[in-house]
Amino acid sequence: MSDLKQxxxxxxxxxxxxxxxxxxxxxxxxxxxCRICGGPRVPTRGKHPERSMREREHLVTARRAQRAAWLxxxxxxxxxxxxxxxxxxxxxxxxxxxxxxTAWASLLLFGAVPLLVAFWARQRTLKARTTxxxxxxxxxxxxxxxxxxxxxxxxxxxxxxxxxxxxxxxxDLLLARLNVDDQVHSRVTDEGQVTYSVRATxxxxxxxxxxxxxxxDDDAEQHRADLTRRSE
Numbered sequence: 001m002s003d004l005k006q007x008x009x010x011x012x013x014x015x016x017x018x019x020x021x022x023x024x025x026x027x028x029x030x031x032x033x034c035r036i037c038g039g040p041r042v043p044t045r046g047k048h049p050e051r052s053m054r055e056r057e058h059l060v061t062a063r064r065a066q067r068a069a070w071l072x073x074x075x076x077x078x079x080x081x082x083x084x085x086x087x088x089x090x091x092x093x094x095x096x097x098x099x100x101x102t103a104w105a106s107l108l109l110f111g112a113v114p115l116l117v118a119f120w121a122r123q124r125t126l127k128a129r130t131t132x133x134x135x136x137x138x139x140x141x142x143x144x145x146x147x148x149x150x151x152x153x154x155x156x157x158x159x160x161x162x163x164x165x166x167x168x169x170x171x172d173l174l175l176a177r178l179n180v181d182d183q184v185h186s187r188v189t190d191e192g193q194v195t196y197s198v199r200a201t202x203x204x205x206x207x208x209x210x211x212x213x214x215x216x217d218d219d220a221e222q223h224r225a226d227l228t229r230r231s232e
Contacts, residue, residue, distance in 0.1 A: 083114025
């Protein structure tokens with residue numbers, strides 16, 4: 001763990017959130033975050049060509065969702081405590097003084113309102129946390145694809161994990177997502193290792209292979225003549 005912390009500190013790059021050039025630190029919720037602003041980032045080891053930073057949009061969305069999760073969680077706790085105390089105190093008063101009228105009984109509804117707010121805030125908290133996870137997965141997948149594209153040779157999941165300061169299981173998940181989306185292709189080497197690379201885009205240009213109409217007519221006529229001789 002100490003080695004991983006040191007590697008994270010040494011993974012100095014420009015932060016997509018604050019714009020500062022800084023290292024990283026481990027985070028339980030974000031995997032890695034900027035040491036200056038605390039925003040989520042995706043680490044890379046070694047020197048790489050100028051990257052496109054396509055993951056920036058996903059990282060910014062993940063940070064906003066994390067902040068929203070904090071606010072909704074605070075509202076969830078506050079409303080739950082206030083609603084629970086109000087509801088229980090009103091209920092206890094009605095039980096001790098059963099002679100109180102329906103006006104006091106209606107106060108139970110006021111105690112239930114904060115509880116409903118707490119339930120709503122809890123659902124929004126869970127939704128925001130899911131958004132954080134999904135956006136981080138998209139950001140990591142984008143960086144993995146860019147590293148595969150920039151690599152001079154095919155990469156294994158272990159090599160990709162080393163480049164991204166993660167474990168091999170996580171790298172396998174990233175490669176599986178890319179493979180399902182048909183963004184990379186894999187093959188098994190003679191040594192039995194599974195390697196991955198970016199699938200080359202096939203390009204067809206008009207004029208590369210000019211169409212010869214006369215040759216086509218000659219071939220078609222020859223084919224018909226062969227069929228006629230075989231039928232006879």
